[in-house]
Amino acid sequence: MPSAREMRMRIRSVKNISQVTRALEAVSASKVRKAVAAVTATRAYATKAWQILAHIARQPGRASLHPLLARRPTVRNVLVVVISGDRGLAGAYNTNVIRFVTQHYGHSNVPARYIAVGRKGRDMLARRRKQIIAEFSELPAAPSFADVSAIGRLAVEEFLKGDVDEVHLVYTRFINMVRQEPVIKQLLPLEVRDEAGRVQDFAHHQLTATYIYEPAEEELLDEIIPRFTALQVYQAILESLASEHAARMVAMSNATENAVELGSHLQMEYNKIRQQTITNDLLDIVGGAEAMAKPTA
Numbered sequence: 001m002p003s004a005r006e007m008r009m010r011i012r013s014v015k016n017i018s019q020v021t022r023a024l025e026a027v028s029a030s031k032v033r034k035a036v037a038a039v040t041a042t043r044a045y046a047t048k049a050w051q052i053l054a055h056i057a058r059q060p061g062r063a064s065l066h067p068l069l070a071r072r073p074t075v076r077n078v079l080v081v082v083i084s085g086d087r088g089l090a091g092a093y094n095t096n097v098i099r100f101v102t103q104h105y106g107h108s109n110v111p112a113r114y115i116a117v118g119r120k121g122r123d124m125l126a127r128r129r130k131q132i133i134a135e136f137s138e139l140p141a142a143p144s145f146a147d148v149s150a151i152g153r154l155a156v157e158e159f160l161k162g163d164v165d166e167v168h169l170v171y172t173r174f175i176n177m178v179r180q181e182p183v184i185k186q187l188l189p190l191e192v193r194d195e196a197g198r199v200q201d202f203a204h205h206q207l208t209a210t211y212i213y214e215p216a217e218e219e220l221l222d223e224i225i226p227r228f229t230a231l232q233v234y235q236a237i238l239e240s241l242a243s244e245h246a247a248r249m250v251a252m253s254n255a256t257e258n259a260v261e262l263g264s265h266l267q268m269e270y271n272k273i274r275q276q277t278i279t280n281d282l283l284d285i286v287g288g289a290e291a292m293a294k295p296t297a
Contacts, residue, residue: 004277007270011263018259024089025252031141032177032245038142039174039238046235049228054190066221068156068229071189072165078112079133079164080105081155081187081233083171083240084121086137090244091251093172093180094120100182101170102128113164117151117237133158143241145234152230159188171236172243178250180243185236187229 002010082101084094098121105112114130116122119137126132134154140147155167167188172180 002273004270004273007266007273011266011270014259014263014266018256018263021252021255021259025249025256028245028249028252032242032249034142035238035242035245036174039235039242042235042238046231049231052224052228066225067160068225069189075110075165077164078105078108078110079115079155079158079167080112081115081117081151081167081169081236082121082125083169083236084116084118084124085240085244086119086139088120089251090248091254093244093247094118094124097121097170097172097182098124098128101125104170104184115151115154117148118240139237143234143237145231148234148237149230152226152233155187155233156226156229169233169236171240174239174242174246177246180247185232187232190225 080101082097084097088094112130114125114132116125116132116135117137117139119135122132122135122137136148136151158164159167166186169185169187170182171185173183174180
């Protein structure tokens with residue numbers, strides 16, 4: 001049985017941990033509100049940009065409109081942009097992303113190369129000996145489009161050079177404070193999918209209109225498609241940041257509750273040990289008094 005001094009030290013340590021986790025919970029709660037506001041502010045624009053890209057992809061002769069729309073006859077290599085966090089203490093957030101990636105690409109016949117966004121994802125992919133061609137970490141707490149545009153440009157360059165035949169984006173979609181789920185989006189070449197994730201049949205899809213480009217089709221598409229592709233990466237990073245802060249807030253809340261519960265249990269154990277110590281001291285005193293009161297022979 002541990003001594004009373006050891007129990008006091010354990011209780012003090014648990015209380016210190018609960019103070020740290022409570023502080024981290026408060027910080028995450030503040031950050032998640034800002035992150036959700038950023039996601040909400042940009043989601044409408046990113047959704048409209050995706051709709052424009054989807055409409056362009058449905059145009060007649062999509063392969064001749066722009067090289068980023070052309071499907072390769074054979075998919076020999078895939079580039080996967082994996083978005084994770086730079087820090088831990090977020091529950092299973094980072095682990096879920098990498099497990100999701102491993103399940104989808106670990107046993108595929110098509111070799112995959114990776115762009116790791118986030119230090120935790122980079123480390124996990126490196127431990128699994130995955131081929132990482134670039135990594136981006138230590139992004140600002142509130143990244144701007146300029147801060148992350150290099151990721152989209154790199155993906156576009158790899159596709160245009162022919163080093164990869166498809167570019168996929170893996171991130172964690174923010175649904176609410178307690179639910180976030182990893183998803184895959186194919187960036188290049190653009191695939192039009194319905195809400196269930198199935199590729200839509202272009203022959204049966206009703207087109208609203210065929211775009212007429214002014215002043216020049218090539219100039220507009222050269223600007224729109226790469227920029228809107230990078231915008232999808234930016235929106236995915238914002239979604240992942242909101243998901244990470246929400247997961248960390250929930251994890252720290254659970255850790256605080258567990259620390260308080262453990263502290264209460266340790267306090268009860270300490271009280272029992274203290275009471276037992278007092279009882280033993282009283283028995284020693286009473287025993288000594290009785291021994292002194294006995295007449296000597």
